[in-house]
Amino acid sequence: MKAERSSILGIIPARFNSTRLKGKPLMKIGDKTMIQHVYENCANVLDHLLVATDDQRIFNEVKGFNGNAIMTNKAHISGTDRCLEAIHLWEKNQNKTFSFVFNIQGDEPFVHEDHLHQLISCFEDNKTEIATLAIRVSDLKELKEGKVYLVKDNTNFAMYFSRFPIPFNRDMPKEDWIKHTDYYQHIGLYGFKRNVLEKCGLLQVSNLENTEKLEQLRWMENGMKIKVGITNQPSFGVDTLEDLGNARKKYASILN
Template sequence: MKILGIIPARYASTRFPAKPLVDIAGKSMIQRVYEQVKKTSGIADVIVATDNDLIFDHVRKFGGEVCMTKENHVSGTDRCYEALSLQPGKYDYVINIQGDEPFIQPSQIELLASKLNGQTEIATLIKAIDNPTHLFNPNLVKVVVSKSGEALYFSRSTIPHIRNTPQEEWLSKHTFYKHIGMYAYRADILQQLTQIQVSSLERAESLEQLRWLENGFKIMVAETKEETVGIDTPDDLKHALNLITSHEL
């Protein structure tokens, strides 16, 4: 399977403008993501897909591959499809790596790639929740998985609900999973995903993957044991810098 790694990097962000260019211990966030992906075996090529000249020039300056995409994409999935359509090579799959995960591990990307066999339509990562605070945090997306390893549903709420049990005991009664937002798409499926309309479930939870499920697409999951450190706000950046200082990253 020939896999293209795409890192969407949008300049505008309500909570953290110019986030891809922020300095993290001597390197920009987007450079750190790019270098982590380049370490991954099994990825044929890696490219940053951006909508901004500053990001474009910065990636070129550190020696990365980059392409310019439209500003009006509503999701990273749409940006990935445009980036794929601009590439001359033939790729079987695209892996969408979040541009705000500067410490993503190559082993996590390789785990996701291991699910790509030509039959898999979409794949993503999950991780078991072991922290009660995370379990009830609406900013962390939870996922319920079938016995065959497919995602059944994603929610910002805590799912499933453990009936007649105090919430402080829920983690002892069931294995809950959080979603790690890295996706792999079969190339033909990626095109189809950009053509379907926003669904009622997606509007309700503000999760685009619910549109895919509602339209009958199958999402395989792979369970990682490794934690990720996403940076959505300046406070998240402070946390990441503290982790670096304490040598936890």
């Protein structure tokens, strides 16, 4: 089943009380809030788009720029859980059902059209249950612990995700790794078949997920296949005040 634009609901989960940067969806980058940047970039590709929030201020901001928003429970511990509640509420509200759900990070103000097109293309393979993105690491300085990396098979299905650069090249100094092996950094956008998202919501926290603190390992441990779309467009997540400052500089350079 191909992911036609009319069959996709893009959901942007947006919390106010982020652990590292409280209130970041409402922080300004140039003349717009972060959440408006994300929304408008996605609206260039997706026909159906929704911000799922737990805060009235974010809800009001989205409605203020004529976006779609819905209030969800504050208790959710993951964006996936918030997406699941949001699609139930929105389908009932709109009297429409969707075949695919895209979970889009609310702190990626420069989310690129190619990211969404790559997610859509992943579902051209009927075996795809979940889709995500990665970018090839081209600079050794980008290869550091803490970021999320993945290895994939020859048909671009993920084999594993880790917060350590993988694969580990036993017989070579680290400075030579990317000269001989492809390394891929994960970009945290996800596409789900609608029924698969429902299944994800029923799964318990898994051992590998608890070890790496990566929710996608829960799905893989339960036999779900994650297709990886490869993009040349880097992501730009905002988690700290330093990130916010860099985002403002980047936006200013785009305007100039």
